[in-house]
Amino acid sequence: MQTHKSGFISSIKAFVCDPFRMFGVVSLVLLLLLTIAPAKDYFSEWHGYQRQYLNIIRNRGDAITLRRHFEGGLHQIWIPQLGVVDRCETCHVGLTETSLADVKEQPFRAHPAMPHKLTEFGCVVCHRGQGGATTVNEAHHSEMAGEEPILPARYMESSCGQCHQGPLEGTPKLNRGRAMLSRYGCVSCHSISLPDGTKLEATDNPPPLTHIADKTTREWIYAWLKDPTSYSTSATMPNFALSDADASDISAFLIANSVPQPGDQVALPAQGHGPAADPAAGASLYGESFCASCHAAQNAAGNLVGGDLGPELTNVGTKVKPEWLLAWMRDPQKYDPATPMPQYRWTDAQLKVIAGYVQNKSNPDLLSNVHLQPATRAQIAHGKQLVTEYGCASCHEIRGVPKPDNFGPNLSRIGSKPVVQLVFLPDMEHSLPAYLTQKIREPRSFGSTFRMPRYNFTPSQVEAVTTALLSLTDRSYSLPLNLQVAAVRETKYQPAGQAGQIMTNLNCLSCHRINGHGGDMAPDLSWEGSSVQRPWLDEFLKNPNTLRPALIRRMPKFNLTDAERTTLTDYMMTVYQTSSFQRDEMPLTGYTPEQVEKGRQLFYSKYACQSCHMVNPNEDKGYIGPTLTKVGARLNAAWIFHYLKDPQAMRPGTIEPNQHMSDDDARALTAFLMAQKTGAGQGAK
Amino acid sequence: MQANPWIAGMLAVTVCAGCAHRQGTAPALKAKAAGAAIVVVSGDKQLGFTGALLAQPLVVQVNDDQGNAVPGALVAVTGPRGVAVDPAQVLTDDSGQATIKVMSRGSSGRYEVTATSQDAHGKAFTLAVAEYAAGYQEEVGSEVNGKYCSRCHDPESTTEQVSNYDNLSVKPHSFASGDAYNKFSDADLANIIARGGPAMNRSAQMPPYGWTLNKAEIQAAIAYIRLVSDPPYAAPGVVYAKH
Numbered sequence: 001m002q003t004h005k006s007g008f009i010s011s012i013k014a015f016v017c018d019p020f021r022m023f024g025v026v027s028l029v030l031l032l033l034l035t036i037a038p039a040k041d042y043f044s045e046w047h048g049y050q051r052q053y054l055n056i057i058r059n060r061g062d063a064i065t066l067r068r069h070f071e072g073g074l075h076q077i078w079i080p081q082l083g084v085v086d087r088c089e090t091c092h093v094g095l096t097e098t099s100l101a102d103v104k105e106q107p108f109r110a111h112p113a114m115p116h117k118l119t120e121f122g123c124v125v126c127h128r129g130q131g132g133a134t135t136v137n138e139a140h141h142s143e144m145a146g147e148e149p150i151l152p153a154r155y156m157e158s159s160c161g162q163c164h165q166g167p168l169e170g171t172p173k174l175n176r177g178r179a180m181l182s183r184y185g186c187v188s189c190h191s192i193s194l195p196d197g198t199k200l201e202a203t204d205n206p207p208p209l210t211h212i213a214d215k216t217t218r219e220w221i222y223a224w225l226k227d228p229t230s231y232s233t234s235a236t237m238p239n240f241a242l243s244d245a246d247a248s249d250i251s252a253f254l255i256a257n258s259v260p261q262p263g264d265q266v267a268l269p270a271q272g273h274g275p276a277a278d279p280a281a282g283a284s285l286y287g288e289s290f291c292a293s294c295h296a297a298q299n300a301a302g303n304l305v306g307g308d309l310g311p312e313l314t315n316v317g318t319k320v321k322p323e324w325l326l327a328w329m330r331d332p333q334k335y336d337p338a339t340p341m342p343q344y345r346w347t348d349a350q351l352k353v354i355a356g357y358v359q360n361k362s363n364p365d366l367l368s369n370v371h372l373q374p375a376t377r378a379q380i381a382h383g384k385q386l387v388t389e390y391g392c393a394s395c396h397e398i399r400g401v402p403k404p405d406n407f408g409p410n411l412s413r414i415g416s417k418p419v420v421q422l423v424f425l426p427d428m429e430h431s432l433p434a435y436l437t438q439k440i441r442e443p444r445s446f447g448s449t450f451r452m453p454r455y456n457f458t459p460s461q462v463e464a465v466t467t468a469l470l471s472l473t474d475r476s477y478s479l480p481l482n483l484q485v486a487a488v489r490e491t492k493y494q495p496a497g498q499a500g501q502i503m504t505n506l507n508c509l510s511c512h513r514i515n516g517h518g519g520d521m522a523p524d525l526s527w528e529g530s531s532v533q534r535p536w537l538d539e540f541l542k543n544p545n546t547l548r549p550a551l552i553r554r555m556p557k558f559n560l561t562d563a564e565r566t567t568l569t570d571y572m573m574t575v576y577q578t579s580s581f582q583r584d585e586m587p588l589t590g591y592t593p594e595q596v597e598k599g600r601q602l603f604y605s606k607y608a609c610q611s612c613h614m615v616n617p618n619e620d621k622g623y624i625g626p627t628l629t630k631v632g633a634r635l636n637a638a639w640i641f642h643y644l645k646d647p648q649a650m651r652p653g654t655i656e657p658n659q660h661m662s663d664d665d666a667r668a669l670t671a672f673l674m675a676q677k678t679g680a681g682q683g684a685k
Numbered sequence: 686m687q688a689n690p691w692i693a694g695m696l697a698v699t700v701c702a703g704c705a706h707r708q709g710t711a712p713a714l715k716a717k718a719a720g721a722a723i724v725v726v727s728g729d730k731q732l733g734f735t736g737a738l739l740a741q742p743l744v745v746q747v748n749d750d751q752g753n754a755v756p757g758a759l760v761a762v763t764g765p766r767g768v769a770v771d772p773a774q775v776l777t778d779d780s781g782q783a784t785i786k787v788m789s790r791g792s793s794g795r796y797e798v799t800a801t802s803q804d805a806h807g808k809a810f811t812l813a814v815a816e817y818a819a820g821y822q823e824e825v826g827s828e829v830n831g832k833y834c835s836r837c838h839d840p841e842s843t844t845e846q847v848s849n850y851d852n853l854s855v856k857p858h859s860f861a862s863g864d865a866y867n868k869f870s871d872a873d874l875a876n877i878i879a880r881g882g883p884a885m886n887r888s889a890q891m892p893p894y895g896w897t898l899n900k901a902e903i904q905a906a907i908a909y910i911r912l913v914s915d916p917p918y919a920a921p922g923v924v925y926a927k928h
Binding site: 101102104106112113114115152153154156157169170172173303305458459460463605606607608611612621622623624647648655657658659660 | 734735736737738739740791792794820821822824825828832833836837844847849851852853888889890892893894895896897899900901902904905908920921
């Protein structure tokens with residue numbers, strides 16, 4: 001031991017005392033140390049990708065251009081206002097090289113066309129992840145506190161929603177998801193507010209339950225609560241997975257809590273039980289009244305046909321009491337003042353026929369297995385407790401149960417919820433989108449005590465809602481205010497006066513939009529007075545014949561009195577006009593045959609309008625757009641001219657393409673169309 | 686907490702690309718019967734978003750050499766990398782059919798899912814089913830198609846939307862007909878869409894959309910056309926001038 005130690009010390013001594021040897025060794029060490037930095041650089045991940053890129057482009061025809069664009073080393077986009085420091089381009093070298101369209105492997109793909117410039121927004125604003133990182137793992141996958149993994153491409157539209165608070169042309173999925181948040185009552189329990197302070201509001205119209213015993217039976221409520229989709233496959237009410245006893249108690253409470261409302265039920269006609277049912281007359285009145293514009297029903301093949309503004313009617317006879325149905329059809333606003341259903345002004349004879357027809361849409365099997373014992377006082381009290389616990393009053397109006405505030409967690413910033421704060425199921429991908437998807441699809445899989453109900457969503461609907469939720473991020477609050485694009489908010493417009501009363505009673509705004517308020521099923525009427533001629537409008541309200549043969553959703557006939565019709569027509573012709581042109585700036589008649597002939601040629605050859613429209617009913621076939629056989633007696637010349645010049649300006653969202661027409665062409669076409677007054681194809685070939 | 690098996694099953698397809706490997710190790714099933722051919726019943730040529738479950742499951746049927754359905758035949762299903770199938774192995778049910786959930790791959794484009802079964806002699810026979818994975822651009826393109834194009838270009842009518850195809854004197858091509866579209870370059874297609882048929886010496890019944898759609902929407906529509914094209918479209922890469 002001793003000798004070893006002394007040997008070691010002596011060798012150290014010899015070494016230190018020999019300056020030449022010392023110098024040589026230290027130089028060697030220094031040299032080695034100096035190579036560490038370049039070696040680290042050379043063997044770094046990003047350097048590898050850049051070498052790979054150079055290999056890929058070497059043998060291409062555009063190699064010289066690509067090589068000239070290529071610059072080695074770290075790259076960075078720095079945008080202090082947005083808090084962006086993105087080094088993604090270090091590995092994603094060919095992002096802006098459009099000629100790399102055929103290269104499919106990452107990280108070398110060219111970025112597809114996008115509405116914003118890379119240099120103005122960087123990468124992480126849309127893709128998330130850590131822009132500053134220079135390794136794939138840190139940049140894409142980090143789940144550490146304060147960091148977020150990259151957003152899977154299928155949720156990319158959510159990033160647009162950080163600034164654009166309203167519907168965008170390029171984000172169909174986000175638009176759908178946002179509409180669903182309101183349409184399916186998500187926002188009734190979860191409060192969601194946007195960076196500009198506006199709060200999302202529910203657009204569904206859940207019925208008030210205050211008078212529910214007038215309308216339906218306890219057995220139906222029970223069956224509905226157990227599984228809404230067994231009654232109607234398109235039910236928007238979610239499934240609360242209630243036990244038999246709980247569903248029985250809630251149904252008992254709702255019936256016991258209901259107070260009768262005078263006028264909710266009318267005495268049934270004397271003969272037989274229930275309104276007389278004449279299936280043939282019923283079906284034709286159901287068709288004539290265009291009930292299917294709003295209500296869906298299963299046809300013989302089992303397919304749902306009809307709109308989704310009102311509830312599905314496939315089995316409605318099993319649900320409603322005949323005396324209630326008759327009263328409802330006479331005046332729906334009596335039972336539910338907020339209903340979108342119009343008052344149809346059916347005669348008593350018609351009421352009997354239509355109510356009988358609808359009542360016959362039933363399926364007795366639905367309730368055949370429901371046998372409920374009369375409820376005890378304790379069960380009713382338990383029912384009330386359950387109604388409070390499950391937050392039923394968040395959506396429905398229930399007597400004696402106040403609407404709870406902030407029933408579910410606030411979701412205004414859910415899109416930035418850190419992964420470390422989430423509880424995952426075993427075998428589940430650890431990411432926010434995966435968590436949200438599972439939570440929407442199977443809310444109770446996270447624990448049977450959770451109150452959130454299960455919706456009957458398709459995979460693409462789940463994805464849309466997830467996309468909408470992911471758009472609610474912290475970043476949308478921290479971005480500069482001038483980037484925020486507010487949504488066009490629904491106005492509170494209501495037509496006034498006598499005409500306004502008629503329109504409210506007919507619920508015109510359920511389907512038509514006027515001055516920024518109303519539905520989107522039927523045309524916007526804000527400028528109807530500039531568009532149509534008065535005699536046509538009067539005749540149309542008397543007997544709404546269809547303009548678009550291919551549409552199944554159409555305007556119903558309301559049996560208006562002459563006085564009501566005149567009031568409506570006067571009001572619409574006077575009030576609903578555009579300020580962009582005068583409706584009488586072009587004449588309705590008096591166009592020369594030469595002008596009409598020129599228009600005819602343009603119509604059939606240059607613009608091929610007959611592909612979508614009919615002028616000559618014997619020759620033309622197109623039926624995408626409205627029939628134009630009598631358009632000269634329907635529309636104003638000035639409207640036709642301005643519409644041809646820019647269709648989207650006159651009717652936002654119309655699919656008629658803007659043809660960039662010259663004034664001369666538009667004038668000639670207007671002359672030709674104004675000649676079509678009687679439907680005989682005047683001037684047509 | 687114990688997740689119930691149904692949820693675990695759903696998770697297996699929703700979760701990650703990694704589960705594709707895990708399913709490979711599932712306990713092997715034993716065939717009870719053997720067929721001679723596999724045919725598609727439904728669920729082929731679906732457009733799904735990248736990395737998402739297809740809306741409809743893939744349903745295939747095993748037939749014997751007489752064309753009768755064979756119950757109890759073993760079908761093994763595989764997809765390319767990144768495509769998850771659930772279950773990867775399944776016995777056909779009483780009607781001779783097997784239902785498989787398919788999760789689109791992570792990058793956009795056409796891909797094929799392969800179903801394999803064995804005949805009585807142990808010889809394998811396969812069926813390749815094409816599906817389409819739509820990225821963001823293709824998805825926007827399919828929206829544009831639904832709103833502006835499909836009424837004329839899709840000859841199929843539904844109760845909700847009646848096709849205008851039969852009313853046109855010059856019939857438009859369905860976007861699936863690759864033979865018609867693959868010979869056009871992206872620039873030519875953009876030209877037709879933006880400036881109408883006459884811009885490329887074709888029918889005026891194709892109107893110009895260049896003043897209605899913006900450039901990104903037109904590009905998206907082209908991306909959609911390229912995606913659903915059959916036979917598939919191959920991007921030309923760099924085109925050299927002929928000397």
